Amino acid sequence: MDASICWVVESLVHCYLTVMKGAKVATLYWKYYNVYAWGVPTLLVASGFIVRRVKGIQVFGPSGGYCQVADNDLRLYIFYVELW
Incomplete structure (x- = not known):
């Protein structure tokens, strides 16, 4: 999961609650x-290392300029699942 998306969601939820319920x-x-913005990306990165250790599957590696997930299908799955 892209951590920047977690932070955008966090900011949007905070703005929504501020407008609808008040700043307090x-x-x-x-x-x-x-917990959401730090925890979810941390768990997903840790799961990549766990998969590599247990299954021997290389999750992270050279894949281009913007993402370090090596497999094209896995990269799309990780990115788009969070948008749903």
Whole structure:
């Protein structure tokens, strides 16, 4: 999962809550924002290393200028699943 998408979602949710519920309510969710925006990408990167260690499948590697996921299908799957 692209970490930048997590941060964009976090910002949008915070703006939405600020407008709809008020700033005090929105700030109550900061710990959840951080768990989501830091935790989800960290877990996905860790899972790539775990897959490599357990299954011997190379997940990360040279793949172009913008992404380090080596397999084309896996790269598309990782990116587009989070958009749904």
